[in-house]
Amino acid sequence: MRRYAAPVIFLLPATCLIVAFFLAPVVTTLYLSLTDISVITFQNPQWVGMGNYATLLRDQFIGRIVLNTARYVVLTLLFNVGMGLVLALLSSSVHQRWGDQLRAVWLLPRILPPVVYVLIWQGLAREAPYGLIGTITGSSTSWITAAPWAVIVLANGLVGASFGMLIFTSAIRAIPADLFYASAVDGATTLQTVRRVVLPLLRWPIMFVTAYQTLSLLTSFEYILLLTDGGPGFYTTTVWSLHAYKLALSQYFGNVEFGLGAAMAAVLVVIGIVVSVAYLRIFNFRALVAEPKIEVN
Amino acid sequence: MKGIRVRLKGLAKHFGRVVALRTLDLDVRAGEMVAFLGPSGCGKTTTLLMIAGIYQPTAGEIYFGERRVEHLHPRDRDVGMVFQSYALYPHLTIFDNIAFPLTLKKIAPAEVARRVRQIADLLGIAHTLDRRPGQVSGGQQQRAALARALVKEPQVLLLDEPLSNLDAQIRVQARGEIRRLQQEIGVTSILVTHDQSEALAMADRVAVFSTGELQQFAPPDELYRRPANTFVARFVGYPPMNLLEGRYEPGAFVLDDLRIPVPPGHPAGRGWLGFRPEDATLDGDVPGRVTVAEALGRENLVTLRIGPAEVKVLVPQGRRPAPGTPARLGYRREHVHFFDASGRRVGA
Ligand SMILES: Nc1ncnc2c1ncn2[C@@H]1O[C@H](COP(=O)(O)OP(=O)(O)OP(=O)(O)O)[C@@H](O)[C@H]1O
Numbered sequence: 008m009r010r011y012a013a014p015v016i017f018l019l020p021a022t023c024l025i026v027a028f029f030l031a032p033v034v035t036t037l038y039l040s041l042t043d044i045s046v047i048t049f050q051n052p053q054w055v056g057m058g059n060y061a062t063l064l065r066d067q068f069i070g071r072i073v074l075n076t077a078r079y080v081v082l083t084l085l086f087n088v089g090m091g092l093v094l095a096l097l098s099s100s101v102h103q104r105w106g107d108q109l110r111a112v113w114l115l116p117r118i119l120p121p122v123v124y125v126l127i128w129q130g131l132a133r134e135a136p137y138g139l140i141g142t143i144t145g146s147s148t149s150w151i152t153a154a155p156w157a158v159i160v161l162a163n164g165l166v167g168a169s170f171g172m173l174i175f176t177s178a179i180r181a182i183p184a185d186l187f188y189a190s191a192v193d194g195a196t197t198l199q200t201v202r203r204v205v206l207p208l209l210r211w212p213i214m215f216v217t218a219y220q221t222l223s224l225l226t227s228f229e230y231i232l233l234l235t236d237g238g239p240g241f242y243t244t245t246v247w248s249l250h251a252y253k254l255a256l257s258q259y260f261g262n263v264e265f266g267l268g269a270a271m272a273a274v275l276v277v278i279g280i281v282v283s284v285a286y287l288r289i290f291n292f293r294a295l296v297a298e299p300k301i302e303v304n
Numbered sequence: 305m306k307g308i309r310v311r312l313k314g315l316a317k318h319f320g321r322v323v324a325l326r327t328l329d330l331d332v333r334a335g336e337m338v339a340f341l342g343p344s345g346c347g348k349t350t351t352l353l354m355i356a357g358i359y360q361p362t363a364g365e366i367y368f369g370e371r372r373v374e375h376l377h378p379r380d381r382d383v384g385m386v387f388q389s390y391a392l393y394p395h396l397t398i399f400d401n402i403a404f405p406l407t408l409k410k411i412a413p414a415e416v417a418r419r420v421r422q423i424a425d426l427l428g429i430a431h432t433l434d435r436r437p438g439q440v441s442g443g444q445q446q447r448a449a450l451a452r453a454l455v456k457e458p459q460v461l462l463l464d465e466p467l468s469n470l471d472a473q474i475r476v477q478a479r480g481e482i483r484r485l486q487q488e489i490g491v492t493s494i495l496v497t498h499d500q501s502e503a504l505a506m507a508d509r510v511a512v513f514s515t516g517e518l519q520q521f522a523p524p525d526e527l528y529r530r531p532a533n534t535f536v537a538r539f540v541g542y543p544p545m546n547l548l549e550g551r552y553e554p555g556a557f558v559l560d561d562l563r564i565p566v567p568p569g570h571p572a573g574r575g576w577l578g579f580r581p582e583d584a585t586l587d588g589d590v591p592g593r594v595t596v597a598e599a600l601g602r603e604n605l606v607t608l609r610i611g612p613a614e615v616k617v618l619v620p621q622g623r624r625p626a627p628g629t630p631a632r633l634g635y636r637r638e639h640v641h642f643f644d645a646s647g648r649r650v651g652a
Pocket residue numbers: 319322323324342343344345346347348349350351498
């Protein structure tokens with residue numbers, strides 16, 4: 008008994024937090040998704056089994072929403088991770104003073120409230136006379152309607168890339184200078200050093216940023232909501248989480264369907280788990296995790 | 305393969321206001337092994353990194369043969385280097401580490417494998433090839449780093465304290481191995497070390513540095529027999545040479561009220577008198593008193609106070625005077641060293 012005391016004591020606080028703030032909401036969501044709870048049936052929800060899921064499958068726009076979601080997550084992720092890497096590499100290869108300034112500039116959008124940030128985007132990208140670019144070029148097209156995906160990915164990416172940038176920069180800084188010297192003496196060009204030495208050593212941070220941002224992108228919709236509200240037109244840029252939000256919390260006639268929204272959220276949880284496991288596989292997680300540094304016995 | 309002559313002309317390196325290397329002229333013969341010996345922070349690594357092409361010199365020229373190279377990228381210089389930290393790539397196996405320079409040259413995989421195995425066999429690490437650097441011992445890492453530096457058959461080999469992370473026993477063994485290999489291949493080599501016995505044992509010639517400046521560049525026995533100044537005299541040889549500061553008068557060296565007779569050839573006025581502990585005896589005529597007597601195994605090291613100074617004398621094992629006993633210092637006149645007031649050697 009004694010030998011299990013230490014591990015149990017160490018694990019208990021984290022376990023409590025996970026149960027209270029992670030497991031309990033998931034279970035609640037799963038439960039709600041099996042009922043017809045809505046504003047109307049709030050007092051007395053009925054058990055509907057897989058009914059909500061069947062409704063989702065029958066929805067004629069669901070295919071489009073899935074495609075939109077995939078497009079949103081993949082494009083933004085590519086931009087975020089790719090740009091984060093480029094920024095980290097660039098800002099670590101110039102003089103530190105310039106590097107710090109480059110990174111500081113990229114962090115600016117992150118400290119703006121999202122609503123203000125989106126207002127700035129609208130001020131840039133809308134048609135004349137509302138948008139700056141439109142006004143200067145005298146164009147009457149709004150970029151937000153003409154190229155909604157480009158605007159959404161850029162608006163997300165300009166904020167999101169700085170996350171990867173910070174993580175990758177500190178990871179690059181942690182690589183001993185001798186490795187860069189050795190690689191140069193061994194005959195590598197800068198690009199070869201990046202590809203064959205730096206990137207492999209960044210495998211763990213890259214996986215972390217990719218997984219983390221995939222999950223947050225799957226559930227984030229605030230920029231889309233504020234920029235296009237899922238439009239222009241019918242469901243052009245509506246993603247899964249935005250749809251769930253609208254069904255569950257902000258329907259037109261006030262008939263918000265918690266049950267259906269919960270079903271959509273439950274699907275996201277499953278997708279999140281599947282994607283995480285896939286990443287662990289792809290990046291060969293087991294090889295990344297060293298033997299435990301502290302042995303408990 | 306034969307090494308190439310390496311010449312440094314007026315080489316200097318400043319980091320902002322820090323002067324890492326003041327100015328260095330050095331001519332290393334083809335196939336020679338030269339050791340850079342000096343205390344910590346004297347600019348040895350900096351010099352090596354300039355030769356490798358990692359650092360741009362602030363001033364000066366570097367020649368490989370007749371070719372000026374200081375503007376060339378490291379990959380165009382044909383040097384191999386072993387870093388003090390070994391700098392093995394932690395994500396690659398020992399095989400891939402050694403193969404790294406070859407794969408960058410677009411050499412066919414079969415040829416790469418053949419050359420990696422050959423050098424690994426030569427260095428006795430063939431059985432570690434499929435492990436990663438973290439999974440082999442320090443000595444094996446050191447050999448892997450040496451193998452990676454040698455596998456592309458460079459014209460110049462740079463070794464930055466390659467042995468300082470090894471324990472004493474492996475160190476002496478690795479010393480001999482590296483030297484043998486270097487002579488076999490004939491690659492021009494520069495070895496950085498602050499261990500004088502390593503420098504004296506391995507190198508054809510030794511360049512002794514103090515802060516940012518070359519003090520003497522000579523074969524080991526000459527460094528020992530004819531140190532160019534008091535810095536080298538103190539730095540090379542163990543136990544270090546006795547150096548007394550005083551005044552020369554005709555036929556004698558005067559230390560307060562002590563007169564030590566000296567042979568001809570000495571400077572005039574203020575200066576230094578040097579003699580090694582092994583060239584000193586307790587059977588002379590300069591009065592003194594024993595303060596410490598340490599057993600070194602084969603010999604005893606006796607510290608003697610004479611006038612205002614302390615000198616060390618090596619005596620045979622049988623003789624170990626107790627502290628406090630009077631003794632009379634003597635020294636072999638033919639092995640005396642004279643230095644002027646600025647510390648420079650005077651006479652032969
Ligand atoms: N990148 C750098 N920026 C600023 N100063 C440096 C830099 N590299 C070295 N120096 C300074 O230059 C001097 C020489 O350093 P160097 O590394 O060449 O010494 P070293 O002889 O190799 O010493 P050690 O035996 O401790 O390795 C030191 O005073 C050091 O602080």
